[in-house]
Amino acid sequence: MKNEFSFADSPDTACITCCHVLNENSPILYVSHDEDGCWQFLCSGQHSEADARVVSLADILKIDNSMAVLTELDFGEYAEAESETSDWIVRRI
Numbered sequence: 313m314k315n316e317f318s319f320a321d322s323p324d325t326a327c328i329t330c331c332h333v334l335n336e337n338s339p340i341l342y343v344s345h346d347e348d349g350c351w352q353f354l355c356s357g358q359h360s361e362a363d364a365r366v367v368s369l370a371d372i373l374k375i376d377n378s379m380a381v382l383t384e385l386d387f388g389e390y391a392e393a394e395s396e397t398s399d400w401i402v403r404r405i
C-alpha cells in the first residue's frame with residue numbers, strides 16, 4: 313500500500329464524510345465524485361444533512377488508506393461496495 317497522496321486534487325480539498333465514519337469507525341462503502349468536483353465518502357447507512365462532516369482528502373486517507381484506489385473516479389461517477397472486503401462497483405451518477 314503506497315502512502316503518498318495520489319488524488320489529483322490537493323490534499324486539503326474539502327470533502328464530505330459522515331459522523332458514522334468519523335466517530336463510529338463505520339467502513340466507507342460509498343464514494344462519489346460529483347460533477348461539481350465535490351467528493352463524498354459515506355458509510356452504507358441512511359444520511360441526513362445533520363450527519364455530514366467536512367474533512368480534507370488527506371483526512372480521508374488517514375481514516376482509510378484503501379481509498380487511494382478510488383482516486384481515478386471521474387467527475388459524475390460513484391463507487392459502491394457491499395462490504396469492506398468486496399470489490400468497488402463504479403457507476404455514473
Ligand SMILES: [Zn+2]
Pocket residue numbers: 330331332333338354355356357358359363
Ligand atoms: Zn454514515
